[in-house]
Amino acid sequence: MTVDQGSRGELLVDVDAVHKSFTGAGGAELKVLEDIRLSIHAGEIVALLGKSGSGKSTLLRTIAGLISPTRGTVRYRGRELTGANPGVAMVFQTFALMPWLTVQANVELGLAARGVPQAERRDAALAAIDLIGLDGFESAYPKELSGGMRQRVGFARALVLEPDLLLMDEPFSALDVLTAENLRTELMSLWTGQQFPTKGICIVTHNIEEAVLLADRVIVLGSNPGRILAELPVPFTRPRDRRAPAFVALVDQLYDLLTGREPDVYEAAPADATPTARPLPQASVGGMAGLVEIVYARGGRVDLPEIAAELSFEIDDLLPLVDGATMLDLLSVLGADLVLTDTGRAWTTANIQDSKKIFAGQARSRAPLVRTVCRALATSADGSLREAFFLDLLRRGFSTEDARQQLDTAIDWGRYGELYDFDASTGEITADPAAALVDAEAAS
Numbered sequence: 001m002t003v004d005q006g007s008r009g010e011l012l013v014d015v016d017a018v019h020k021s022f023t024g025a026g027g028a029e030l031k032v033l034e035d036i037r038l039s040i041h042a043g044e045i046v047a048l049l050g051k052s053g054s055g056k057s058t059l060l061r062t063i064a065g066l067i068s069p070t071r072g073t074v075r076y077r078g079r080e081l082t083g084a085n086p087g088v089a090m091v092f093q094t095f096a097l098m099p100w101l102t103v104q105a106n107v108e109l110g111l112a113a114r115g116v117p118q119a120e121r122r123d124a125a126l127a128a129i130d131l132i133g134l135d136g137f138e139s140a141y142p143k144e145l146s147g148g149m150r151q152r153v154g155f156a157r158a159l160v161l162e163p164d165l166l167l168m169d170e171p172f173s174a175l176d177v178l179t180a181e182n183l184r185t186e187l188m189s190l191w192t193g194q195q196f197p198t199k200g201i202c203i204v205t206h207n208i209e210e211a212v213l214l215a216d217r218v219i220v221l222g223s224n225p226g227r228i229l230a231e232l233p234v235p236f237t238r239p240r241d242r243r244a245p246a247f248v249a250l251v252d253q254l255y256d257l258l259t260g261r262e263p264d265v266y267e268a269a270p271a272d273a274t275p276t277a278r279p280l281p282q283a284s285v286g287g288m289a290g291l292v293e294i295v296y297a298r299g300g301r302v303d304l305p306e307i308a309a310e311l312s313f314e315i316d317d318l319l320p321l322v323d324g325a326t327m328l329d330l331l332s333v334l335g336a337d338l339v340l341t342d343t344g345r346a347w348t349t350a351n352i353q354d355s356k357k358i359f360a361g362q363a364r365s366r367a368p369l370v371r372t373v374c375r376a377l378a379t380s381a382d383g384s385l386r387e388a389f390f391l392d393l394l395r396r397g398f399s400t401e402d403a404r405q406q407l408d409t410a411i412d413w414g415r416y417g418e419l420y421d422f423d424a425s426t427g428e429i430t431a432d433p434a435a436a437l438v439d440a441e442a443a444s
């Protein structure tokens with residue numbers, strides 16, 4: 001069970017050409033995973049790293065047998081899954097404890113479901129509770145525990161099942177930084193000390209440093225649809241030092257991969273680019289303005305991992321802002337550096353009215369959904385349309401939640417650029433008369 005970095009152990013899970021689509025609220029096909037091929041062997045920790053929405057959780061649930069692929073196969077120890085994977089247990093981001101059960105009863109749940117006799121169940125649960133550092137809290141209820149302790153229960157509940165493969169879906173992301181660090185370190189020391197019989201671990205994360213701290217192999221997923229962009233070994237011994245140059249270099253490399261663009265994504269969107277093909281990053285104008293201002297104040301070029309550390313953010317917290325600012329050509333990405341563009345410089349140094357005009361021009365030419373909203377408003381009789389109209393259209397290509405997020409971002413961007421306004425009490429989006437004048441000038 002120790003991590004053998006030279007040779008891999010037996011094959012535990014084999015994901016073979018898996019595709020997964022969901023049906024969107026509007027009935028359209030929502031492609032979430034495309035041609036995923038990966039294997040997990042005994043002795044290794046594999047991290048699935050990707051931005052929000054890249055299908056990481058869907059892939060993990062497919063490995064757990066909780067979701068069946070639309071096409072392709074998942075095999076556990078050579079056998080095709082047709083239901084729940086018998087060799088796995090899961091740890092969830094939200095802990096998923098039963099609030100009305102004690103710690104011990106929560107930990108025993110899975111064993112009870114397997115029909116394990118009561119005495120045996122109790123002994124196993126007490127051992128797992130002890131292992132995970134919760135001795136003395138057997139009779140406590142979840143509401144009496146801190147977040148970190150609740151997640152310890154989450155771990156105990158999974159480990160008591162002695163799974164071959166432990167699946168973890170962002171298990172540390174709901175915890176504060178110190179608690180998360182503490183729990184990660186303890187888990188790693190249990191793993192390297194072979195204190196539980198699990199043979200492999202697969203962890204979903206959007207945190208680059210966490211992936212490099214924990215994993216032997218990082219699989220990077222790209223979005224829309226989720227697919228494997230790269231697979232990188234992490235050849236460092238444990239415990240790992242975040243400040244070691246090789247560690248920092250690998251974090252930078254993964255950062256490059258995560259922000260690496262599909263070739264033309266951040267070119268000005270061609271006239272026929274659709275809002276579904278080029279979704280808006282979840283970036284507020286205020287957030288992008290802050291980031292651009294920081295880059296400007298530091299001479300027009302900054303190292304993103306360094307800035308993130310200085311601001312006490314995770315790199316991935318900043319990624320949507322980076323994506324938004326590069327989509328609008330306010331910043332560009334060069335390796336791990338953010339570079340101010342000419343437009344970004346003009347935007348950040350202009351007076352408020354000029355900066356709104358610059359932003360409006362960028363949003364209309366480079367953000368397909370903003371352009372779609374402007375065009376639709378221009379064709380409506382009174383220059384206004386209800387938000388439900390756009391939400392209905394967006395639901396053809398996005399889930400209901402994502403459609404809402406897309407429209408909220410488009411409203412934020414368009415409002416700031418004075419392209420249109422939004423009245424939340426009536427749900428009405430109305431073209432700004434000044435923007436209509438600009439359109440008329442452009443057409444003449």
Ligand SMILES: Nc1ncnc2c1ncn2[C@@H]1O[C@H](COP(=O)(O)OP(=O)(O)OP(=O)(O)O)[C@@H](O)[C@H]1O
Binds near residue numbers: 050052
């Ligand atoms: N049951 C479902 N029905 C419809 N759409 C779904 C379903 N489950 C997931 N999706 C959509 O699939 C996409 C990928 O979701 P998933 O949760 O797998 O991504 P993720 O990379 O884990 O994201 P996050 O880091 O935000 O959890 C999202 O657009 C999501 O809305």
